[in-house]
Amino acid sequence: MKKWILALTMAGSVLALGACNQTSSEKVAESKAGNVTQEELYNTMKARYGEQALQQLVYEKVLSKKYKVTDAELNAKVNDLKEQLGTNFDATLAQYGYKNEADLKKTMKLGMLQEKAAMKDVKVTDKELKDYYASYQPDIKVRHILVKDEKTALDVKKQLDGGAKFEDVAKKSSTDTASAQNGGDLGTINNTNKDQYDADFIKAAYALKVNEISAPVKTQFGYHIIQVTEKKEKKSYNEMKKDIEYQVKSSKLTSDDINKAMQNELKAADVKVNDKDLKDALNAPTTPAQ
Structure with a gap:
């Protein structure tokens, strides 16, 4: 997958539990051997995936205030992936643990927000852009x-x-x-x-x-x-310049750049974690989904 798909896919299952009453004894499953309550399910998933889920939720809220990913941008990314994978698209989604295209888009959108936050500080020269075009x-x-x-x-x-x-x-x-x-x-x-x-x-x-x-x-x-x-026909340099600039900047991004940008954004937003069980969630490095 692309390196800009940076969000953690397992978080989605935990996010759905966010609206649950954490102290509820409502039965999620029943059996002769015993029942599973909403509280038990929540606590189990919080222990396994809570840090990932909190990281995703906070990143989405913080980044969405400053950066925008339009439907057109998101659809273009998905369509690009579809073209690259051809008839293997659905099989690849399953391989990487995505339920469907909508699930992929959720992860991809956060990755694109993170990329925009990190990319604003990346510099490129005219020579780099023209060299890219020459080899394109x-x-x-x-x-x-x-x-x-x-x-x-x-x-x-x-x-x-x-x-x-x-x-x-x-x-x-x-x-x-x-x-x-x-x-x-x-x-x-x-x-x-x-x-x-x-x-x-x-x-x-x-x-x-x-x-x-x-x-x-x-x-x-x-x-x-x-x-x-x-x-496809090769377009002129001027027609491609905006896309070339994006490609060159994107190629320069590293995991360290992403992590640094995320920490800067969290600091600027004055984010604090009140749940003692998840106090280190935002200290964990952001790692690309594989």
Whole structure:
């Protein structure tokens, strides 16, 4: 996940208990072996996740007074993630413990608020912005078929040149089982995530025209047959400058920067924790969700 997704996802379950009467004996669950009261449930979840939940609640209240994340900004982040993950989006949410897209947005919004608080002190130069633009490559949507040897790769290429459907051959022949079940789809590759791929793979993919099928491309993983299904045009520097500035600043942010910014915001807001059980909650470092 992105480093700006900084909120802790387990906190959400505790937040829902915040309105509960902590001394209530109301039965949450009943059994012949005994009952579970609202108070027992609250205290158990407070002990396990209370510091995370309090940290999230305080951060949201403090940061929302000074910084704003619009629905348009939030939706753009989610859509960017959807493009990168393609058909793997829902599976990835489940992998990271998110119930659904709304749950992801809740976490992402807090992460974006934290990022804005920390980013205001980050400086960039014109040279850094222009260097980024010079190396920038536009988004491409890619699918591939991965096999073990060149002979098999040439056979796959022959099948495709003969009219076989790419997705059918991928499901049948690709050793990349994760993408094979989706017809070889790898989603969107862009400047943010391209470093996750082999350099020879990226070089070959960006050299392709839309819908062109590559010759076998050798990487450390085997031999790939690659097809680019979409490719965006590179905009002018002036059109991209605002986004470039954000990307360069974001790349400079560290966990220490986030933690320092959060402590400054808490101090400025004069935050005090009255619950002795949670007195150290805001001293815990903010760590990126994985």
